[in-house]
Amino acid sequence: MHHQFFATCPRGLEALLEAELKSLNARQIQPTDGGVGFAGDMLVCYRANLESRIATRILLQVGKGKYSNEDELYQGAYKIDWPQWFDVKQDFMVKVTGVKCPLKSLEFATLRIKDAVCDRFREAVGSRPYIDTREPQVRLHAYLAAEDYQLYLDTSGQPLYQRGLRRASIEAPLRENLAAGILKLSGWQPGTPLLDPMCGSGTFLLEAAMMSLDIAPGSGRGFGFERLKNFNSGAWQSLLKQAQSRAKPVTFQRLYGSDMDLRAVRISRQNLQEAGLLEAVQLAHTEFTAVVPPTPEGVLIANPPYGVRIGEDEDLAALYQKWAKH
Known part of the structure; x- marks a missing residue:
């Protein structure tokens, strides 16, 4: 039907x-x-x-x-x-x-x-x-x-950007589906090195790791359709098993993340660990202007602060000039 x-x-x-x-x-x-x-x-x-x-x-x-x-x-x-x-x-x-x-x-x-x-x-x-x-x-x-x-x-229940992966977050976290969209709009492709030097709670890194390993974003959570009377449990279990069998083993995917805030790095590590994706990513506690490119080429993507995590407008204006020069 x-x-x-x-x-x-x-x-x-x-x-x-x-x-x-x-x-x-x-x-x-x-x-x-x-x-x-x-x-x-x-x-x-x-x-x-x-x-x-x-x-x-x-x-x-x-x-x-x-x-x-x-x-x-x-x-x-x-x-x-x-x-x-x-x-x-x-x-x-x-x-x-x-x-x-x-x-x-x-x-x-x-x-x-x-x-x-x-x-x-x-x-x-x-x-x-x-x-x-x-x-x-x-x-x-x-x-x-x-x-x-x-x-x-x-039919979704909780919004789909809640993947069932991220347990902890910092102030002003990026929603997972927006992060996935930005990654796709950037032209980044799985297999290409990716650097996020302002990784926050690790949303870009989590999404990139799932894309790289072909992990279905909803494979670790429940849905509203499971509570409807027309729910076909057999068909759903078959789809879910197909998706889970498609996922690749977790290995390093040339995904690099860093942040000047040690707490953010720890939260990223915790989220990646709990999602079973920590091995796919390399993390470091580094201020943006001290970041050394981890590969000769690749994609840099970031969600820069806009006054929630870091200071007032005057402080941010100075930082943006510093970052641009770097």
Whole structure:
């Protein structure tokens, strides 16, 4: 059975996400600001969650229509057969996003959609699911435009940039899918030496190591689709085993990281160690202007400080001039 999906991503990375989805056999691919729409069966959905380095969430469309007020939103949500998708014992949350939305309050719109879901369950099974806005078992997303609404089930659960690898972070950490996108946009390819001289908690290095070793980014975590009633455990386990068997043994991949902050180097080491990727990377405690190129050629990539980890604007202005000269 084919479904419509929407994959969200950081703005500016839509073309990369489109290319990923094509490689995963998605159909009817339609990029837009902040994401890419596509069609496919649930296997494509599982694969996108498991393999995408760029997506933030994979959303399964369960309803759409026209609306002009909260009551029409309620009716649109009520007519969906929610009990076919998840169990009344599973708690849920609703997140509403509006662009040119005519409604005065998105909070009230959220409440009306929640009411519709609960009322539909009451009619079907005589009781209603509970709401949990912190760690829900099921997440619903509503996108409200000027005249149209779309309702989605979140098949990812926690956002996909949470790979299940990084345990510790410093201030202002870079999200993993943004780091993966920057690596791809830079033109870096696995096998090419890579230097990150401001490695922070090691996000660029973690992503580069996974790319170099062909490790599927979602192979070490769980997903929202595993809690839906249509979950095909056998098909999912087969996909997961294929991905895990494809991964290469961990060896040094000519990935180099350093930072002037010893705490950052220790955190990078800890994160790489816990991910089982420490052998792929060489780390050093070195200030940027003291870094010696580790190879004659390669790619240098960095997320320079912007006033969270290091000082005020005046201090940073002097540092940027120093770094540029180096």
